[in-house]
Amino acid sequence: xxxxPFHTLRNWLNLPSQKTPLNATNLNYMDNSxxxxxxxxxxxxxxxxxxxxxxxxxxxxxxxxxxxxxxVTLQNGTVTTYDLDIERVVTNFDITDDNILVLTLADxxxxxxxxxxxxxxxxxxxxxxxxxxxxxxxxxxxDGSVTMEKLDAAIQSEFRQYMLDAQSARDSALQYQKFxxxxxxxxAEFEGSETDNAKYYYEQSxxxxxxxxxxxxxxxxxxxxxxxxxxxxxxxxxxxTASANSAAxxxxxxxxxxxxxxxxxxxxxxxxxxxxxSAETATAKALxxxxxxQLSQxxxxxxxxxxxxxxxxxxxxxxxxxxxxxxxxxxxxxxxEIYVDLGTGHLMSIGGNNFSVSLDSNGxxxxxxxxxxxx
Numbered sequence: 001x002x003x004x005p006f007h008t009l010r011n012w013l014n015l016p017s018q019k020t021p022l023n024a025t026n027l028n029y030m031d032n033s034x035x036x037x038x039x040x041x042x043x044x045x046x047x048x049x050x051x052x053x054x055x056x057x058x059x060x061x062x063x064x065x066x067x068x069x070x071x072v073t074l075q076n077g078t079v080t081t082y083d084l085d086i087e088r089v090v091t092n093f094d095i096t097d098d099n100i101l102v103l104t105l106a107d108x109x110x111x112x113x114x115x116x117x118x119x120x121x122x123x124x125x126x127x128x129x130x131x132x133x134x135x136x137x138x139x140x141x142x143d144g145s146v147t148m149e150k151l152d153a154a155i156q157s158e159f160r161q162y163m164l165d166a167q168s169a170r171d172s173a174l175q176y177q178k179f180x181x182x183x184x185x186x187x188a189e190f191e192g193s194e195t196d197n198a199k200y201y202y203e204q205s206x207x208x209x210x211x212x213x214x215x216x217x218x219x220x221x222x223x224x225x226x227x228x229x230x231x232x233x234x235x236x237x238x239x240x241t242a243s244a245n246s247a248a249x250x251x252x253x254x255x256x257x258x259x260x261x262x263x264x265x266x267x268x269x270x271x272x273x274x275x276x277x278s279a280e281t282a283t284a285k286a287l288x289x290x291x292x293x294q295l296s297q298x299x300x301x302x303x304x305x306x307x308x309x310x311x312x313x314x315x316x317x318x319x320x321x322x323x324x325x326x327x328x329x330x331x332x333x334x335x336x337e338i339y340v341d342l343g344t345g346h347l348m349s350i351g352g353n354n355f356s357v358s359l360d361s362n363g364x365x366x367x368x369x370x371x372x373x374x375x
Contacts, residue, residue, distance in 0.1 A: 003040055007033035138342060143350060173322075180316040184300075198300040198313045 010029070012020045020026065055076035062071040068086030073079050087107035094102045101113040122130040122137055127145040131138055148156055182190045186197040194200070294304050302312040309315065341348050360366050 006036045140342070176316055176319045180313055180319075183316060184313040202300070 010020055010026060055074060057075045058072055059075050060073045062073075063069075063084075064071070065086075068084040070082040070084055071079060072082070087105065089106045090103045091106050092104040094104075095115070096102065099115045101115050103111045103113065105111065122132070124130055127142055127150065129140045129142050131140070148159065151159070178187060178189065181187050182193045183197055185199050186193040186195075188194075297304055300312060301314040302308040302310075
């Protein structure tokens with residue numbers, strides 16, 4: 001803070017003037033002024049700069065505008081010069097087609113700067129495609145470039161499990177196909193299957209039915225022959241009786257003929273019994289043929305007993321076709337192309353066959369095989 005004036009002049013007058021008497025008032029006023037001056041001198045002395053510090057202060061600064069040399073003179077007379085290199089100051093610049101910045105200096109020389117060193121370079125790969133629009137760099141996953149190794153470990157494990165399941169389904173289909181053939185036609189790989197299959201039982205049933213029909217026809221023929229012979233014997237017996245009643249002389253002859261007729265009647269009775277026995281045999285074979293036919297149906301299509309609905313050639317054939325279809329669907333799987341839309345953050349998929357990937361309401365990754373069943 002700057003000092004303000006403190007003492008006012010008294011304008012002392014000599015005697016005999018009494019306007020400025022030499023008294024305590026005037027002397028004390030003078031004394032106070034002297035004291036104030038003394039205080040201010042002490043303060044100035046306390047705040048003064050040391051000579052060594054003042055000597056380091058700048059006395060003058062001179063700049064040569066042509067050479068760019070700055071001359072600084074200190075209080076102690078020390079002179080220091082600084083070359084500002086104003087001839088190296090850029091006065092103009094230009095950019096070439098090769099992105100080279102050309103600087104023109106004050107002295108007329110030029111300096112070239114490769115601007116590509118200040119720019120990051122983004123290159124495309126087989127998996128990621130880079131592009132820039134309006135100075136915004138974006139990256140996109142190339143279609144069909146995501147391999148199994150690029151997928152999450154959990155998804156890789158799930159895909160490998162699908163492959164194992166497909167192989168297992170294929171093996172099961174082939175096994176059921178063998179069983180279907182074994183029970184339908186027989187297979188050399190299964191011991192005893194040549195006489196334990198639907199075709200064999202069908203042929204046996206057909207043969208038994210034909211044999212039964214032939215036996216029944218033979219029995220019918222035998223019964224008809226016996227009946228005819230019995231009718232002839234009865235006619236002859238009647239004739240013999242008439243002859244005995246009409247002529248006693250012919251009694252012996254009639255008796256002999258009656259005996260012959262009786263023998264023929266006995267023979268006819270035996271043949272009738274044989275025919276009846278043949279009919280019973282034919283009936284038994286017909287029942288056996290019916291049983292064989294039911295057994296053939298049981299092993300061919302089922303529907304005979306309660307537990308044959310899933311133990312017949314038809315069921316095994318259907319299972320083989322189903323597993324073959326599943327195996328075919330899994331074999332025809334073409335994995336979709338999965339990528340992340342960097343603009344929206346969405347998981348996207350393109351293409352694929354018999355396989356799809358989506359997110360459910362809980363944000364879980366869901367995949368599907370074939371007609372859309374969750375895998």
